[in-house]
Amino acid sequence: MYDLHDYDFPLPDESIAQAPPENRGESRLLVLDRSQNRIDHCRFAQILGYLKPGDVVVLNDTRVVPARLHAVRDTGGGVELLVLDPYKAAEPAKTEGYSCLFKRARGLRPGDLLTLADGCRAELLTPLRQGRARVRFVTDQPVLNMLEQIGKVPLPPYIRRHQGEPLPADRFSYQTVYARKSGAVAAPTAGLHFSPEMLGRLKSHGVELATVTLHVGYGTFAPIRVTDIRDHVLHPEFAEISAHTAQQLEAARRAGRRILAVGTTVVRTLEWAARDGRVTPFSGYCNHYIYPGYRFQVVHALLTNFHLPKSSLLLLVAAFAGWETILAAYREAVQRGYRFFSYGDAMLIV
Numbered sequence: 001m002y003d004l005h006d007y008d009f010p011l012p013d014e015s016i017a018q019a020p021p022e023n024r025g026e027s028r029l030l031v032l033d034r035s036q037n038r039i040d041h042c043r044f045a046q047i048l049g050y051l052k053p054g055d056v057v058v059l060n061d062t063r064v065v066p067a068r069l070h071a072v073r074d075t076g077g078g079v080e081l082l083v084l085d086p087y088k089a090a091e092p093a094k095t096e097g098y099s100c101l102f103k104r105a106r107g108l109r110p111g112d113l114l115t116l117a118d119g120c121r122a123e124l125l126t127p128l129r130q131g132r133a134r135v136r137f138v139t140d141q142p143v144l145n146m147l148e149q150i151g152k153v154p155l156p157p158y159i160r161r162h163q164g165e166p167l168p169a170d171r172f173s174y175q176t177v178y179a180r181k182s183g184a185v186a187a188p189t190a191g192l193h194f195s196p197e198m199l200g201r202l203k204s205h206g207v208e209l210a211t212v213t214l215h216v217g218y219g220t221f222a223p224i225r226v227t228d229i230r231d232h233v234l235h236p237e238f239a240e241i242s243a244h245t246a247q248q249l250e251a252a253r254r255a256g257r258r259i260l261a262v263g264t265t266v267v268r269t270l271e272w273a274a275r276d277g278r279v280t281p282f283s284g285y286c287n288h289y290i291y292p293g294y295r296f297q298v299v300h301a302l303l304t305n306f307h308l309p310k311s312s313l314l315l316l317v318a319a320f321a322g323w324e325t326i327l328a329a330y331r332e333a334v335q336r337g338y339r340f341f342s343y344g345d346a347m348l349i350v
Contacts, residue, residue, distance in 0.1 A: 027044045052206075054208070056257060057209055065087075065148070070117060071114035084132075087215040089147065118146065173343070213240040259299055261302050304346070305340070
């Protein structure tokens with residue numbers, strides 16, 4: 001149960017989606033009914049058939065920041081950096097700078113200056129350790145504006161692009177239609193399936209919508225490097241649940257209505273903020289690590305994509321539905337040609 005190798009499964013390369021469907025909501029949907037141990041196969045547009053009036057669908061309204069930057073050393077030579085905490089750019093100026101992950105940065109030292117595409121500068125404040133350092137941006141405009149203008153979408157490493165450069169369409173495709181609060185370096189990908197029209201249909205069906213925020217960090221791609229999954233530690237990510245959302249979810253809970261989380265980020269945020277089964281307002285850092293054996297307090301149903309083998313995301317889903325059940329569903333998904341990972345198809349677990 002706690003051995004990482006138990007959470008591996010064969011996945012052909014062709015199962016990894018490299019692009020989203022032409023239109024949002026045209027993906028496939030595998031529905032896993034835990035109570036009946038049944039799997040249905042349909043299209044995402046048919047999800048309303050599995051929802052009922054009074055259900056509360058909880059969305060993560062974080063917005064992906066184009067936080068990948070290209071820079072040039074004063075001595076020549078290109079450097080790439082990824083801003084790991086862009087959510088801080090929405091706050092007043094931070095004297096301690098921003099945490100950045102570097103590529104091709106050998107030899108850089110504190111005090112070195114890099115020139116970015118718009119002519120602004122980046123100064124290293126700390127030594128490079130494991131490819132990371134803190135950076136101060138020297139620019140006349142807000143850092144968030146600078147990133148939006150010259151930054152590039154930080155696509156997951158398994159989405160392959162020519163020379164690693166995202167397509168112009170990725171800036172739209174790798175963003176939910178309800179994204180509001182800038183700060184993530186990875187999308188809450190279960191939400192990519194929703195179009196404005198689908199959100200309208202949910203409301204017309206009597207389904208309530210609620211939002212939380214978790215700024216998804218680069219750590220979501222970090223592999224588990226321990227054999228015993230209980231020894232893994234998640235990177236903390238900034239999360240918020242407003243008083244309004246907490247009240248909305250508490251009203252649903254007291255009335256016995258179902259709470260459906262859109263994505264593992266929503267699950268972690270809600271369960272982190274739960275106190276004896278109650279959802280409370282929260283603002284701070286969340287590193288809630290959920291793996292088999294966890295007892296869920298808030299979430300009744302989960303919409304999610306298909307996840308990487310031996311990943312923390314897969315462990316959460318296995319905790320929610322049972323590993324043997326998930327393994328059987330994943331095997332069937334591979335056999336039936338479902339598309340996996342960020343741009344892939346969806347799974348609804350009820």
